[in-house]
Amino acid sequence: MSDAPTIKIALKNFKFFQERKPLLNGITLDVVANRILGVIGPAGSGKTTFLRSLNRLNDLMPDTHIEGQLLLDGEDIYHPGFNVVSLRKRVGMLFALPVALPMSIYENVVYGPRLSGIRKRERLDQIVEQSLKAAFLWDEVKDRLQMSGLRLSGGQQQRLCLARVLAMEELEVILLDEPCSGLDPISTAKIEEALTVLKQKYTIILVTNNTKQAARVADDTAFFLLGDLIECGKTEKIFTVPDDKRTNDYVTGRFG
Ligand SMILES: Nc1ncnc2c1ncn2[C@@H]1O[C@H](COP(=O)(O)OP(=O)(O)OP(=O)(O)O)[C@@H](O)[C@H]1O
Ligand SMILES: [Mg+2]
Incomplete structure (x- = not known):
């Protein structure tokens, strides 16, 4: 059967330790492409730790080690020969607090592409327009691309940060850590709308404290508790008939 899903990321009994303390206790999970x-x-359940393991941002913490495997397109990203610089271009991340760089909207978007050597004005203009459109921000800023990114609202700055991630040509996976936690409902809806379009091209992992957001936009949902993956499945199943009582308690708000 040719329509078997493509596994973009596979964790095989993946453990992450900090100062010998396990923060992820052996995660086995397949992340399907274009979902x-x-x-x-x-x-404290390990959601951010999980996300930061996927582009090796956790490496920056002192005294850490991993066990098990974490494969991207079948390649072990923790293998000593794996190119971490290239990994971070392929696996981009958006954080909870939007921080535009103190430069124009235009320069915010082309910052990464310039660093990777793109110089042609036409090409840069094209990247700016494409990325801002894909982040659902273009219409709001197209007439003032030279204005400082810091003068945008929080919700607009978050979409600018998304555009900056999307401007990376090698991008394959988008990680988002509570990207809407400080945003109003309209900005939140724009990010969610952008994600549902972007999944045609990318694989997306969205950490959210808002279970309703997961129910709205996620195809699959994973429930973490104390560094364990309790269960992962189709979102509809997780929210209606989960296998584990703890998942049910959490999604129905009866937790703790
Ligand atoms: N730099 C660190 N040093 C030591 N322990 C850490 C560090 N970062 C996180 N932890 C611990 O790892 C565990 C998981 O934290 P993590 O930030 O991954 O949780 P989370 O699910 O993202 O929580 P939240 O919803 O609050 O963001 C917690 O017990 C936390 O105290
Ligand atoms: Mg977190």
Whole structure:
């Protein structure tokens, strides 16, 4: 059968330790290409740690080690020969607090492409327009691309940060860590709308403290608790007939 889903990321009994303390206790999970995986769970359950393992941002913490495997397109990203610089271009990340760079909207978007050597004005103009359109921000800023990015609203700055991630040509996976936590409902809806379009091209992992957001946009949902993956499945199943009582308690708001 040719329509078997493509596994973009596979974790095989993946463990992450900090100062010998396990923060992820052996995660086995397949992330399917061109779908949105929602990641939910209470504070301190390891959602951010999981996300930061996927582009090796956790490496920046002192005294860490991993066990097991984490494969991107079948390649072990923790293999000593794996190119981490290229990994971070392929696996981009959007954080909870939008921080535009202190430069124009235009320069915010082309910052990455310029660093990777793109110089032609026409090409840069094209990247700016494409990325801002894909981030659902273009119409609001197209007439003032030279204005400082810092003068945009929080919701607009978050979409500018998304555009900056989308401007990376090698991008394959988008990681988002509570990207809408400080945003109003309209900005939130624009990010969600952007994600549902972007999944045609990318694989998306969305950590959210808002279970309703996962229910709205995620195709699959993973529930984390105390560093364990309790269960992962189709979003509809996780929210209606989960296998584990703890998942049910969490999604129905009866947790803790
Ligand atoms: N730099 C660090 N050093 C030591 N422990 C850490 C560090 N970062 C996170 N932890 C611990 O790892 C565990 C998981 O934290 P993590 O930030 O991944 O949780 P989370 O699910 O993202 O929580 P939240 O919903 O609050 O963002 C927590 O017990 C936390 O205290
Ligand atoms: Mg977190």
